[in-house]
Amino acid sequence: MKEELDDIFQDDEYNELVIRYEEMLKNNQSYFFDVVEFENIIDYYIDTNKANNALKAVKYAAQQHPQSINIELKKAQVLIDKGHPDQALNILEKIERIEASNTDVYLLKGSTLNVMGRYNEAERSFDSAIDNSYEEKVEIIHTIAQSFEQIGRYKTALKYLHEAFKLDKKNGMLLYDIGYCYEKMGQIDKSINFYKQYLDKEPFSDNAWYNLGILYNKAEKYDEAIDAYEFAIAITPEFSVAYFNLANTYSNKEDYHNAILNYKEYLKFDGNSGEILSYIGDCYESLKEYDLAIKYYDKALENDDYFADAYYGKANVMYDMGKAELALSLIEKAIVINDINAEYYFLLGNIYTELNSNKEALDAYKKAYGVDPEEIDFLLALSDAYFNIQKVDTAIHLLQEFINDNAGNALVYYRLAACFFVKNDKKKALEEFENGLKINPKSYMEVILYFPDAVEDDDVNTLLDRYYFNKIK
Numbered sequence: 001m002k003e004e005l006d007d008i009f010q011d012d013e014y015n016e017l018v019i020r021y022e023e024m025l026k027n028n029q030s031y032f033f034d035v036v037e038f039e040n041i042i043d044y045y046i047d048t049n050k051a052n053n054a055l056k057a058v059k060y061a062a063q064q065h066p067q068s069i070n071i072e073l074k075k076a077q078v079l080i081d082k083g084h085p086d087q088a089l090n091i092l093e094k095i096e097r098i099e100a101s102n103t104d105v106y107l108l109k110g111s112t113l114n115v116m117g118r119y120n121e122a123e124r125s126f127d128s129a130i131d132n133s134y135e136e137k138v139e140i141i142h143t144i145a146q147s148f149e150q151i152g153r154y155k156t157a158l159k160y161l162h163e164a165f166k167l168d169k170k171n172g173m174l175l176y177d178i179g180y181c182y183e184k185m186g187q188i189d190k191s192i193n194f195y196k197q198y199l200d201k202e203p204f205s206d207n208a209w210y211n212l213g214i215l216y217n218k219a220e221k222y223d224e225a226i227d228a229y230e231f232a233i234a235i236t237p238e239f240s241v242a243y244f245n246l247a248n249t250y251s252n253k254e255d256y257h258n259a260i261l262n263y264k265e266y267l268k269f270d271g272n273s274g275e276i277l278s279y280i281g282d283c284y285e286s287l288k289e290y291d292l293a294i295k296y297y298d299k300a301l302e303n304d305d306y307f308a309d310a311y312y313g314k315a316n317v318m319y320d321m322g323k324a325e326l327a328l329s330l331i332e333k334a335i336v337i338n339d340i341n342a343e344y345y346f347l348l349g350n351i352y353t354e355l356n357s358n359k360e361a362l363d364a365y366k367k368a369y370g371v372d373p374e375e376i377d378f379l380l381a382l383s384d385a386y387f388n389i390q391k392v393d394t395a396i397h398l399l400q401e402f403i404n405d406n407a408g409n410a411l412v413y414y415r416l417a418a419c420f421f422v423k424n425d426k427k428k429a430l431e432e433f434e435n436g437l438k439i440n441p442k443s444y445m446e447v448i449l450y451f452p453d454a455v456e457d458d459d460v461n462t463l464l465d466r467y468y469f470n471k472i473k
Contacts, residue, residue, distance in 0.1 A: 032064065033061070035070055035071060039071075041057050042057045046078065052082075072095055073092075073095065075088075076112070085112045085115045114153075123156065152184075162178070172198050176202075191215050206242075207232075214245065223253075243263075274310060277310070281297040301314075324355050342372040353388075362386065376412070383395040383398050383419075399412050414443060417430070417432040418446070418454075422450075
């Protein structure tokens, strides 16, 4: 559709028409334009997002052609664009009474009702448009579906898309839109299926391959995602964001060498990206090539000395290298720049723990957990911090509160068991230990780490025999 519009705007006659109209306004004269010419002028202003100019052209057109239904339709369209759907609807209902079988009226009325949030009425109007259409029925149904896509009503859009597809099973764009709607609805497998069908018909669609790569990533099918992104790049070598996503996919696979190669390819398109430089640093950090990691974090900071993630990455490297004081200085800089990032506070807590600053560690973990109370690592770190300062009851309360909404995590039960063992509440300790074993018996050593005496307890070993050792014999 866009290419068709571009062709129109490049047409000499079309340009001359708009120039002649604007010349009329400039010279304060009156030229005659027929209805079709006015429609083209109005469309030009609509398509170039000049709603005020379009409305002015509508007024001139109405003066010259006061009985024209087509001009009234254009007026309604312009009023919708200007945010006056109620006025547009009044016009359309008047036209509907005159031309009860005009497909364009029902299409525009349906779009107007969608804008007004009257979705059921919009569907009825669109259905009337379909009933009154004889030619280009598939195109009309597709247009209706796209109207619902634009307002995020993907389920309704799919109803129309499937209806159109029944009429034209060779239409690749219908397959593309069906795949898109299923993606938006979170039905990844169905979306993948329709994108693949589309690509069977249009194998050189770089966007479709790119979208398919995103879907495979969401499904954690990383090898398939890599293939899809590589097809997109093979079709369009300058498809920069495909390199970025390809690098992310390799990183998800922990194939950091290939991730680095593709991040560097992306940098050829965006050579000043502190974000990408930091991603490269993160990959080198994961490979434990700390000198190169620091080099790229420093490059990111040269590009933007307020890029918090680079300070965070560099702090992580220093922490891993046992340089806690340097790490502390760096993470504090990151937090000054961005004080709502839970990961920053989590690292700060780890650094303070390494420095035996238990109170400061507790405060940092509190902030991390406060920002993201769903992250299990933050919960466990905070419970450990309470445990370390002998506030075992507080740790128990925290863990129990979490379990109320997240009953399926074995580590939380094991941590609770350890706390109850420390408090000499063996009955509760065994109860929580068994809860953990029921979910994931392989993690039972969590209790031993916090309460080593548990390994000598007969009741503990009885439970281990029942849930763990008997199953691995």
